[in-house]
Amino acid sequence: xxxxxxxxxxxxxxxxxxxxxxxxxxxxxxxxxxxxxxxxxxxxxxxxxxxxxxxxxxxxxxxxxxxxxxxxxxxxxxxxxxxxxxxxxxxxxxxxxxxxxxxxxxxxxxxxxxxxx
Amino acid sequence: xxxxxxxxxxxxxxxxxxxxxxxxxxxxxxxxxxxxxxxxxxxxxxxxxxxxxxxxxxxxxxxxxxxxxxxxxxxxxxxxxxxxxxxxxxxxxxxxxxxxxxxxxxxxxxxxxxxx
Numbered sequence: 001x002x003x004x005x006x007x008x009x010x011x012x013x014x015x016x017x018x019x020x021x022x023x024x025x026x027x028x029x030x031x032x033x034x035x036x037x038x039x040x041x042x043x044x045x046x047x048x049x050x051x052x053x054x055x056x057x058x059x060x061x062x063x064x065x066x067x068x069x070x071x072x073x074x075x076x077x078x079x080x081x082x083x084x085x086x087x088x089x090x091x092x093x094x095x096x097x098x099x100x101x102x103x104x105x106x107x108x109x110x111x112x113x114x115x116x117x
Numbered sequence: 118x119x120x121x122x123x124x125x126x127x128x129x130x131x132x133x134x135x136x137x138x139x140x141x142x143x144x145x146x147x148x149x150x151x152x153x154x155x156x157x158x159x160x161x162x163x164x165x166x167x168x169x170x171x172x173x174x175x176x177x178x179x180x181x182x183x184x185x186x187x188x189x190x191x192x193x194x195x196x197x198x199x200x201x202x203x204x205x206x207x208x209x210x211x212x213x214x215x216x217x218x219x220x221x222x223x224x225x226x227x228x229x230x231x232x233x
Contacts, residue, residue: 004159035221045160045207045224091159100167102148103211104175105222107159 002027004092004108012114013082020067021077021111023092033095033103034068034075039110040088048090051075079113087115119143121225123208129231130198138193138228140208148211149191150222153177153204160207166191198232205229 004025013019025034036048051059051068058066067076075094079086089110095103124139142149147168152160162175166185180202182194195202209222
């Protein structure tokens, strides 16, 4: 089965500190994409960062970076200099290939991140 | 440019009723998707479409139907509503395969559906 596991239901961090959210996945495909999405209380799904599985270099987007370990099927998200606006549910996801190249996303159960002022 | 628009935002249905969740996008995207999010869970794919007239099942298609007659619209139909379909439904779209561009899936704001 194609699955995504986020082992931390909840995390909290002090403002300005660094926090790492864990994600492991199981797929038989060799070419895929990995994502972290943020869902604030407004319910919007906001893309935080993405990683192509064929790239060894870890993706970075400003304060957000990933640690991608392909052999271990691990994809953790590091948030540096945490800000109050980072408080949200964070979902890890990877893409399954659908018909005509469509990307079907498989999501984990999420990690609720709290930022303490 | 409104992006992905979902209507209604909230709806209560009785068991056995039917309804259509609407999704429209104005970005000329080929690919459109329907997901559901149960309380405390991640999103699960229901159906998706790669263009007008072409749809395919996702992970949890039972109890739902879709059609795609235009590029802009991708409605989701519930024929016989059941309590297990109580969820938040998200529609998403993307221009092309992610492998060909940096375009991610754009999500709508969701429809909260309660079946009582």
